[in-house]
Amino acid sequence: MDEDEWDNFEVAYRAAYRPVLQFLRRRLPPGDAEDAAAEVFTVAWRRWGDRRGAPLPWLYGIARKVAANHRRASGRAEELGKRLETSATESTQASAEDDALDRLGAARALARLSATDREVLLLVSWDGLDVGDAAKVMGRSRAAFAVQLHRARVRLERMLAHVDRAPVREQPMATEGRRR
The missing domain is CATH 1.10.1740.10 (RNA polymerase sigma factor, region 2, helix turn helix motif)
Structure with a gap:
Protein backbone atom coordinates (compact mmCIF):
# COMPACT_ATOMS: atom_id res chain seq x y z
CA MET A 1 0.00 0.00 0.00
CA ALA A 77 -18.52 -23.26 21.17
CA GLU A 78 -21.99 -23.77 22.65
CA GLU A 79 -22.35 -27.03 20.75
CA LEU A 80 -18.94 -28.14 21.98
CA GLY A 81 -19.94 -27.25 25.53
CA LYS A 82 -23.08 -29.35 25.22
CA ARG A 83 -21.09 -32.26 23.77
CA LEU A 84 -18.54 -31.98 26.55
CA GLU A 85 -21.31 -31.90 29.13
CA THR A 86 -22.92 -34.97 27.55
CA SER A 87 -19.53 -36.65 27.30
CA ALA A 88 -18.83 -35.89 30.95
CA THR A 89 -22.14 -37.43 31.94
CA GLU A 90 -21.48 -40.50 29.82
CA SER A 91 -17.89 -40.83 30.97
CA THR A 92 -18.95 -40.94 34.60
CA GLN A 93 -20.88 -44.06 33.65
CA ALA A 94 -17.78 -45.54 32.02
CA SER A 95 -14.60 -46.29 33.86
CA ALA A 96 -12.77 -43.06 34.70
CA GLU A 97 -9.46 -44.83 34.18
CA ASP A 98 -10.36 -46.03 30.68
CA ASP A 99 -11.54 -42.55 29.73
CA ALA A 100 -8.31 -40.97 30.97
CA LEU A 101 -6.18 -43.53 29.16
CA ASP A 102 -8.11 -42.98 25.91
CA ARG A 103 -7.51 -39.24 26.14
CA LEU A 104 -3.83 -39.70 26.91
CA GLY A 105 -3.53 -42.07 23.96
CA ALA A 106 -5.15 -39.52 21.67
CA ALA A 107 -2.86 -36.79 23.02
CA ARG A 108 0.17 -39.03 22.45
CA ALA A 109 -0.91 -39.83 18.91
CA LEU A 110 -1.52 -36.16 18.13
CA ALA A 111 1.85 -35.18 19.63
CA ARG A 112 3.63 -37.66 17.36
CA LEU A 113 2.23 -36.04 14.22
CA SER A 114 4.10 -33.27 12.45
CA ALA A 115 3.27 -29.72 13.44
CA THR A 116 1.59 -29.20 10.06
CA ASP A 117 -0.59 -32.30 10.43
CA ARG A 118 -1.60 -31.19 13.92
CA GLU A 119 -2.45 -27.69 12.69
CA VAL A 120 -4.53 -29.03 9.80
CA LEU A 121 -6.48 -31.38 12.05
CA LEU A 122 -7.02 -28.81 14.79
CA LEU A 123 -8.23 -26.11 12.40
CA VAL A 124 -11.02 -28.40 11.26
CA SER A 125 -11.83 -30.39 14.38
CA TRP A 126 -11.01 -28.02 17.22
CA ASP A 127 -11.50 -24.60 15.63
CA GLY A 128 -14.45 -25.82 13.58
CA LEU A 129 -13.40 -24.27 10.28
CA ASP A 130 -14.68 -25.73 7.06
CA VAL A 131 -12.17 -26.90 4.47
CA GLY A 132 -12.34 -23.66 2.48
CA ASP A 133 -11.71 -21.40 5.47
CA ALA A 134 -9.00 -23.64 6.89
CA ALA A 135 -7.30 -23.67 3.49
CA LYS A 136 -7.22 -19.86 3.54
CA VAL A 137 -5.70 -19.89 7.02
CA MET A 138 -2.97 -22.26 5.83
CA GLY A 139 -2.46 -20.34 2.58
CA ARG A 140 -3.36 -23.30 0.39
CA SER A 141 -5.93 -24.02 -2.26
CA ARG A 142 -9.07 -25.80 -1.10
CA ALA A 143 -8.08 -28.94 -3.03
CA ALA A 144 -4.53 -29.01 -1.65
CA PHE A 145 -5.83 -28.53 1.88
CA ALA A 146 -8.44 -31.28 1.46
CA VAL A 147 -5.70 -33.70 0.39
CA GLN A 148 -3.50 -32.61 3.29
CA LEU A 149 -6.41 -33.05 5.73
CA HIS A 150 -7.16 -36.53 4.41
CA ARG A 151 -3.53 -37.57 4.74
CA ALA A 152 -3.29 -36.12 8.26
CA ARG A 153 -6.42 -38.03 9.27
CA VAL A 154 -5.00 -41.27 7.89
CA ARG A 155 -1.73 -40.70 9.79
CA LEU A 156 -3.66 -39.94 12.99
CA GLU A 157 -5.75 -43.10 12.60
CA ARG A 158 -2.57 -45.13 12.18
CA MET A 159 -1.06 -43.50 15.26
CA LEU A 160 -4.20 -44.19 17.27
CA ALA A 161 -4.16 -47.82 16.22
CA HIS A 162 -0.61 -48.19 17.56
CA VAL A 163 -0.88 -46.15 20.75
CA ASP A 164 -0.27 -48.31 23.78
CA ARG A 165 -2.64 -47.70 26.68
CA ALA A 166 0.19 -47.88 29.17
CA PRO A 167 0.51 -45.11 31.75
CA VAL A 168 2.41 -42.01 30.64
CA ARG A 169 5.43 -42.74 32.85
CA GLU A 170 5.96 -46.02 30.96
CA GLN A 171 5.50 -44.57 27.47
CA PRO A 172 7.06 -41.14 26.91
CA MET A 173 5.78 -38.90 24.14
CA ALA A 174 7.87 -38.42 20.99
CA THR A 175 8.63 -34.86 22.04
CA GLU A 176 10.82 -36.23 24.84
CA GLY A 177 13.20 -37.71 22.28
CA ARG A 178 12.54 -41.44 22.72
CA ARG A 179 9.94 -43.85 21.46
CA ARG A 180 8.93 -47.28 22.59
Whole structure:
Protein backbone atom coordinates (compact mmCIF):
# COMPACT_ATOMS: atom_id res chain seq x y z
CA MET A 1 0.00 0.00 0.00
CA ASP A 2 1.54 3.31 -1.02
CA GLU A 3 1.54 6.39 1.20
CA ASP A 4 -1.56 7.96 -0.39
CA GLU A 5 -3.51 4.73 0.03
CA TRP A 6 -2.33 4.47 3.61
CA ASP A 7 -3.51 8.04 4.25
CA ASN A 8 -6.89 7.22 2.67
CA PHE A 9 -7.19 4.13 4.83
CA GLU A 10 -6.31 6.09 7.96
CA VAL A 11 -8.95 8.73 7.18
CA ALA A 12 -11.56 6.02 6.56
CA TYR A 13 -10.56 4.23 9.76
CA ARG A 14 -10.92 7.37 11.87
CA ALA A 15 -14.31 8.18 10.32
CA ALA A 16 -15.73 4.65 10.30
CA TYR A 17 -14.44 2.96 13.45
CA ARG A 18 -17.26 4.07 15.75
CA PRO A 19 -20.06 3.37 13.23
CA VAL A 20 -18.59 -0.08 12.50
CA LEU A 21 -18.24 -0.78 16.22
CA GLN A 22 -21.87 0.22 16.80
CA PHE A 23 -22.94 -1.94 13.87
CA LEU A 24 -21.17 -4.90 15.47
CA ARG A 25 -22.48 -4.14 18.97
CA ARG A 26 -26.02 -4.49 17.63
CA ARG A 27 -25.19 -7.93 16.26
CA LEU A 28 -22.76 -9.48 18.75
CA PRO A 29 -22.41 -9.95 22.48
CA PRO A 30 -20.77 -6.91 24.12
CA GLY A 31 -17.40 -8.55 24.70
CA ASP A 32 -17.05 -9.66 21.08
CA ALA A 33 -17.71 -6.37 19.28
CA GLU A 34 -14.27 -4.81 19.84
CA ASP A 35 -12.44 -7.92 18.67
CA ALA A 36 -14.70 -8.13 15.65
CA ALA A 37 -14.05 -4.45 14.82
CA ALA A 38 -10.32 -5.10 14.89
CA GLU A 39 -10.85 -8.03 12.55
CA VAL A 40 -12.96 -5.87 10.19
CA PHE A 41 -10.21 -3.29 9.85
CA THR A 42 -7.54 -5.96 9.45
CA VAL A 43 -9.48 -7.42 6.53
CA ALA A 44 -10.11 -3.92 5.17
CA TRP A 45 -6.43 -3.06 5.33
CA ARG A 46 -5.51 -6.21 3.40
CA ARG A 47 -8.22 -5.65 0.79
CA TRP A 48 -8.10 -1.84 0.64
CA GLY A 49 -7.12 -1.81 -3.03
CA ASP A 50 -10.12 -4.03 -3.94
CA ARG A 51 -12.83 -1.79 -2.47
CA ARG A 52 -15.53 -0.24 -4.60
CA GLY A 53 -17.57 2.81 -3.66
CA ALA A 54 -17.68 4.60 -0.33
CA PRO A 55 -15.68 3.04 2.50
CA LEU A 56 -18.45 2.80 5.14
CA PRO A 57 -20.86 0.54 3.20
CA TRP A 58 -17.92 -1.59 2.12
CA LEU A 59 -16.78 -1.84 5.74
CA TYR A 60 -20.32 -2.76 6.82
CA GLY A 61 -20.23 -5.60 4.30
CA ILE A 62 -17.02 -6.88 5.86
CA ALA A 63 -18.47 -6.36 9.36
CA ARG A 64 -21.56 -8.38 8.45
CA LYS A 65 -19.39 -11.32 7.41
CA VAL A 66 -17.16 -11.00 10.48
CA ALA A 67 -20.24 -10.92 12.75
CA ALA A 68 -21.63 -14.02 11.03
CA ASN A 69 -18.32 -15.80 11.56
CA HIS A 70 -18.32 -14.83 15.24
CA ARG A 71 -21.91 -16.08 15.66
CA ARG A 72 -21.00 -19.38 13.98
CA ALA A 73 -17.98 -19.70 16.23
CA SER A 74 -20.13 -18.99 19.29
CA GLY A 75 -22.62 -21.59 18.10
CA ARG A 76 -19.80 -24.10 17.71
CA ALA A 77 -18.52 -23.26 21.17
CA GLU A 78 -21.99 -23.77 22.65
CA GLU A 79 -22.35 -27.03 20.75
CA LEU A 80 -18.94 -28.14 21.98
CA GLY A 81 -19.94 -27.25 25.53
CA LYS A 82 -23.08 -29.35 25.22
CA ARG A 83 -21.09 -32.26 23.77
CA LEU A 84 -18.54 -31.98 26.55
CA GLU A 85 -21.31 -31.90 29.13
CA THR A 86 -22.92 -34.97 27.55
CA SER A 87 -19.53 -36.65 27.30
CA ALA A 88 -18.83 -35.89 30.95
CA THR A 89 -22.14 -37.43 31.94
CA GLU A 90 -21.48 -40.50 29.82
CA SER A 91 -17.89 -40.83 30.97
CA THR A 92 -18.95 -40.94 34.60
CA GLN A 93 -20.88 -44.06 33.65
CA ALA A 94 -17.78 -45.54 32.02
CA SER A 95 -14.60 -46.29 33.86
CA ALA A 96 -12.77 -43.06 34.70
CA GLU A 97 -9.46 -44.83 34.18
CA ASP A 98 -10.36 -46.03 30.68
CA ASP A 99 -11.54 -42.55 29.73
CA ALA A 100 -8.31 -40.97 30.97
CA LEU A 101 -6.18 -43.53 29.16
CA ASP A 102 -8.11 -42.98 25.91
CA ARG A 103 -7.51 -39.24 26.14
CA LEU A 104 -3.83 -39.70 26.91
CA GLY A 105 -3.53 -42.07 23.96
CA ALA A 106 -5.15 -39.52 21.67
CA ALA A 107 -2.86 -36.79 23.02
CA ARG A 108 0.17 -39.03 22.45
CA ALA A 109 -0.91 -39.83 18.91
CA LEU A 110 -1.52 -36.16 18.13
CA ALA A 111 1.85 -35.18 19.63
CA ARG A 112 3.63 -37.66 17.36
CA LEU A 113 2.23 -36.04 14.22
CA SER A 114 4.10 -33.27 12.45
CA ALA A 115 3.27 -29.72 13.44
CA THR A 116 1.59 -29.20 10.06
CA ASP A 117 -0.59 -32.30 10.43
CA ARG A 118 -1.60 -31.19 13.92
CA GLU A 119 -2.45 -27.69 12.69
CA VAL A 120 -4.53 -29.03 9.80
CA LEU A 121 -6.48 -31.38 12.05
CA LEU A 122 -7.02 -28.81 14.79
CA LEU A 123 -8.23 -26.11 12.40
CA VAL A 124 -11.02 -28.40 11.26
CA SER A 125 -11.83 -30.39 14.38
CA TRP A 126 -11.01 -28.02 17.22
CA ASP A 127 -11.50 -24.60 15.63
CA GLY A 128 -14.45 -25.82 13.58
CA LEU A 129 -13.40 -24.27 10.28
CA ASP A 130 -14.68 -25.73 7.06
CA VAL A 131 -12.17 -26.90 4.47
CA GLY A 132 -12.34 -23.66 2.48
CA ASP A 133 -11.71 -21.40 5.47
CA ALA A 134 -9.00 -23.64 6.89
CA ALA A 135 -7.30 -23.67 3.49
CA LYS A 136 -7.22 -19.86 3.54
CA VAL A 137 -5.70 -19.89 7.02
CA MET A 138 -2.97 -22.26 5.83
CA GLY A 139 -2.46 -20.34 2.58
CA ARG A 140 -3.36 -23.30 0.39
CA SER A 141 -5.93 -24.02 -2.26
CA ARG A 142 -9.07 -25.80 -1.10
CA ALA A 143 -8.08 -28.94 -3.03
CA ALA A 144 -4.53 -29.01 -1.65
CA PHE A 145 -5.83 -28.53 1.88
CA ALA A 146 -8.44 -31.28 1.46
CA VAL A 147 -5.70 -33.70 0.39
CA GLN A 148 -3.50 -32.61 3.29
CA LEU A 149 -6.41 -33.05 5.73
CA HIS A 150 -7.16 -36.53 4.41
CA ARG A 151 -3.53 -37.57 4.74
CA ALA A 152 -3.29 -36.12 8.26
CA ARG A 153 -6.42 -38.03 9.27
CA VAL A 154 -5.00 -41.27 7.89
CA ARG A 155 -1.73 -40.70 9.79
CA LEU A 156 -3.66 -39.94 12.99
CA GLU A 157 -5.75 -43.10 12.60
CA ARG A 158 -2.57 -45.13 12.18
CA MET A 159 -1.06 -43.50 15.26
CA LEU A 160 -4.20 -44.19 17.27
CA ALA A 161 -4.16 -47.82 16.22
CA HIS A 162 -0.61 -48.19 17.56
CA VAL A 163 -0.88 -46.15 20.75
CA ASP A 164 -0.27 -48.31 23.78
CA ARG A 165 -2.64 -47.70 26.68
CA ALA A 166 0.19 -47.88 29.17
CA PRO A 167 0.51 -45.11 31.75
CA VAL A 168 2.41 -42.01 30.64
CA ARG A 169 5.43 -42.74 32.85
CA GLU A 170 5.96 -46.02 30.96
CA GLN A 171 5.50 -44.57 27.47
CA PRO A 172 7.06 -41.14 26.91
CA MET A 173 5.78 -38.90 24.14
CA ALA A 174 7.87 -38.42 20.99
CA THR A 175 8.63 -34.86 22.04
CA GLU A 176 10.82 -36.23 24.84
CA GLY A 177 13.20 -37.71 22.28
CA ARG A 178 12.54 -41.44 22.72
CA ARG A 179 9.94 -43.85 21.46
CA ARG A 180 8.93 -47.28 22.59
